[in-house]
Amino acid sequence: MKNKDVNFEDILGRYLSITVDDEVFRIYAEEAGEGIPLICLHTAGSDSRQFRHMLNDKEFTKKYRVIAFDLPWHGKSNPPEGYHLKEYKLTTDLYKKIIMSFCKAYKVDNPVIMGCSMGGRVVLHLALEQSKFFRAVIALEGSDKLEAYYDLDWLHRPDVHGGEIQAAFVSSQIAPQSPVNYRHETLWHYMQGGPGVFKGDLYFYWHDGDFEDRSSLIDTNLCPVYLLSGEYDCSCTPERTKATAQRIKGSKATIIPGTGHFPMSENPELFKTYIQPVLEEISKL
Amino acid sequence: MQSINNWITRVNSNKRLVHRGRWINLTFTFGIDDHDFLIKINNGVITSIKKRTVLTQSGTFRIHGKSEAWEKHWLKIPPKDYHDIFAMLAKKIIVIDGNLIPLMQNLQYFKDIIISNGASDF
Numbered sequence: 001m002k003n004k005d006v007n008f009e010d011i012l013g014r015y016l017s018i019t020v021d022d023e024v025f026r027i028y029a030e031e032a033g034e035g036i037p038l039i040c041l042h043t044a045g046s047d048s049r050q051f052r053h054m055l056n057d058k059e060f061t062k063k064y065r066v067i068a069f070d071l072p073w074h075g076k077s078n079p080p081e082g083y084h085l086k087e088y089k090l091t092t093d094l095y096k097k098i099i100m101s102f103c104k105a106y107k108v109d110n111p112v113i114m115g116c117s118m119g120g121r122v123v124l125h126l127a128l129e130q131s132k133f134f135r136a137v138i139a140l141e142g143s144d145k146l147e148a149y150y151d152l153d154w155l156h157r158p159d160v161h162g163g164e165i166q167a168a169f170v171s172s173q174i175a176p177q178s179p180v181n182y183r184h185e186t187l188w189h190y191m192q193g194g195p196g197v198f199k200g201d202l203y204f205y206w207h208d209g210d211f212e213d214r215s216s217l218i219d220t221n222l223c224p225v226y227l228l229s230g231e232y233d234c235s236c237t238p239e240r241t242k243a244t245a246q247r248i249k250g251s252k253a254t255i256i257p258g259t260g261h262f263p264m265s266e267n268p269e270l271f272k273t274y275i276q277p278v279l280e281e282i283s284k285l
Numbered sequence: 286m287q288s289i290n291n292w293i294t295r296v297n298s299n300k301r302l303v304h305r306g307r308w309i310n311l312t313f314t315f316g317i318d319d320h321d322f323l324i325k326i327n328n329g330v331i332t333s334i335k336k337r338t339v340l341t342q343s344g345t346f347r348i349h350g351k352s353e354a355w356e357k358h359w360l361k362i363p364p365k366d367y368h369d370i371f372a373m374l375a376k377k378i379i380v381i382d383g384n385l386i387p388l389m390q391n392l393q394y395f396k397d398i399i400i401s402n403g404a405s406d407f
Contacts, residue, residue: 149371149374150371150374154389159386159390160386160389160390161390164392164393165389165390165392167393168392168396169371169392171369171371171393171396172368172369172370172371172372172375173372175365175368176362176363176368176405177362231365232365232368234365234366234369234371234372234375234376235375
């Protein structure tokens with residue numbers, strides 16, 4: 001059988017290594033398309049599969065080189081050697097360094113960066129600190145401050161199944177209108193996370209990554225900021241997104257009705273109608 | 286809200302749901318306003334839902350909310366903040382207490398049996 005007889009998707013995956021603070025991380029990345037680089041950051045406890053719909057959509061990839069990578073400890077990216085000797089905790093500093101090291105290793109020029117949830121938080125840090133490097137940032141389900149509403153220890157203990165509790169927790173963040181197949185695909189990613197990884201990510205998302213004291217310093221003339229959040233997101237609620245947008249002068253916030261915390265994976269068709277105009281606008285900047 | 290008999294039937298006729306709860310043998314307390322109900326589960330099957338008549342009758346854990354909140358939860362398309370018991374918990378619309386270990390060990394099962402009392406297909 002020849003390749004032309006196979007219905008391959010447009011996505012191509014590859015591995016690369018980056019070094020951060022003398023540790024080597026083997027990273028898995030997927031990409032499709034040509035044009036303006038668009039770096040996509042997945043949510044806490046999940047991986048880059050969340051962006052498969054964008055990667056496979058020619059309406060995006062005809063103008064954008066869409067790139068999604070798995071953070072270390074996630075998906076097909078390994079944790080560093082010696083991971084078994086210490087507890088995983090994602091700090092703001094490590095998260096930013098991994099992203100910048102990845103971008104430099106991938107040799108992307110003036111990319112747009114779009115992250116969801118904890119990815120939506122870290123892009124706000126980058127809008128302030130890397131405003132010359134990034135063309136624009138898009139924070140999906142992003143805010144500069146959140147409050148924990150459950151005890152993280154439930155996520156990693158021997159008498160509770162980590163994959164099942166993670167999926168059961170985040171199912172509360174998916175809208176009831178979202179297509180059932182995409183709901184369960186989104187949850188499946190959570191069922192596959194490594195032990196303690198979602199908990200370690202939430203250390204950044206709920207604690208270390210707080211940014212409300214500095215978000216007002218972002219200059220959107222240097223780096224435009226777009227915030228999009230789902231109506232049904234009970235974690236990064238619409239109210240929190242709007243409060244963040246008020247602190248970031250010149251940012252543009254949109255609440256997407258009828259979706260939740262994972263718009264790109266729980267309801268990709270609906271999400272497309274909201275993200276396409278944003279990407280179109282950015283392409284003309 | 287379904288009648289209690291309909292609620293039990295909706296759960297027990299859902300073979301996949303019962304299978305997921307096959308390790309569960311306990312009674313939990315489900316509160317609506319001033320009324321508590323004791324929901325007894327054997328191997329994932331609801332064997333009885335009875336009104337709590339004296340305080341010494343108690344479940345392993347308790348989930349409690351106002352009737353207006355549960356009515357919204359049980360709509361075909363619940364409004365935001367009412368669509369999931371953990372969304373309701375995040376907004377402090379309901380209260381959960383007691384021994385939470387069996388709840389957390391089977392969280393999606395308990396979410397699904399509670400929403401089974403409504404119009405949603407979940």
